[in-house]
Amino acid sequence: MHQPPHFREDRRDVQHALIKTHSLGLLITAGPGGLQANFIPFLIDPRASDNGTLRAHLARANPQLRELAAVEECLVVFQGPQAYVSPSLYPTKRETGKVVPTWNYITVQAWGRPRVMDDAAWIANQIDDLTRHKEADRAAPWAVTDAPETFLAMQIKAIVGLEIPVARIEGKWKVSQNRVATDQAGVAEGLRGEGVEAEAMAALVAERMKSAP
Numbered sequence: 001m002h003q004p005p006h007f008r009e010d011r012r013d014v015q016h017a018l019i020k021t022h023s024l025g026l027l028i029t030a031g032p033g034g035l036q037a038n039f040i041p042f043l044i045d046p047r048a049s050d051n052g053t054l055r056a057h058l059a060r061a062n063p064q065l066r067e068l069a070a071v072e073e074c075l076v077v078f079q080g081p082q083a084y085v086s087p088s089l090y091p092t093k094r095e096t097g098k099v100v101p102t103w104n105y106i107t108v109q110a111w112g113r114p115r116v117m118d119d120a121a122w123i124a125n126q127i128d129d130l131t132r133h134k135e136a137d138r139a140a141p142w143a144v145t146d147a148p149e150t151f152l153a154m155q156i157k158a159i160v161g162l163e164i165p166v167a168r169i170e171g172k173w174k175v176s177q178n179r180v181a182t183d184q185a186g187v188a189e190g191l192r193g194e195g196v197e198a199e200a201m202a203a204l205v206a207e208r209m210k211s212a213p
Helices: 012-021 064-070 120-135 149-157 181-191 196-211
Strands: 024-031 034-041 043-045 053-059 074-085 102-112 115-117 159-174
Touching: 012 043, 012 074, 012 102, 012 159, 024 053, 024 064, 034 053, 034 064, 043 120, 053 064, 053 120, 064 115, 074 181, 074 196, 102 196, 115 120, 120 149, 120 159, 149 159, 181 196
Parallel strands: none
Antiparallel strands: 024 034, 024 074, 043 053, 053 159, 074 102, 102 159, 115 159
């Protein structure tokens, strides 16, 4: 990943927080069958290895499963809020005109050797953990035990677990840190009211402004 120094985010807790909040990762393999990519929901266990361990499950019928068993390394990409940034949001546009459009975004990329986990107990535990994580904030959370046991057993037979001890992880927070303070303020203000993702990006730009020296 192209990493200009001012956009790097190397804090492990911040990287893991994005994975927890934006759990749907793009799982990428380059194996005997060529490049393959699938969106898979992941959990991150920060204590299972030095950089954390990703856990997930996928359909037994998914052809990427064969690739995972064959490759030495795979890549998972997690994407947070993103927003188009118009030059009109920069006060310096009025001063010099020397501005161009850009795109703000935050992302985490994680590499590691995949382990296929074809074990019913492991898969059941993974499903339960993922469900608890995503249902926790709901007023009436659904639980795995709400479904009949025989139905669950059939579902578990149709999926396979995946574990990826993360060997390398990179974070990139491109949130206008390369702009002067007045332009940062203009972006934060201008993105407000432009939709949910733009609002989230406005908050990220403002947050990095506060933490800037």
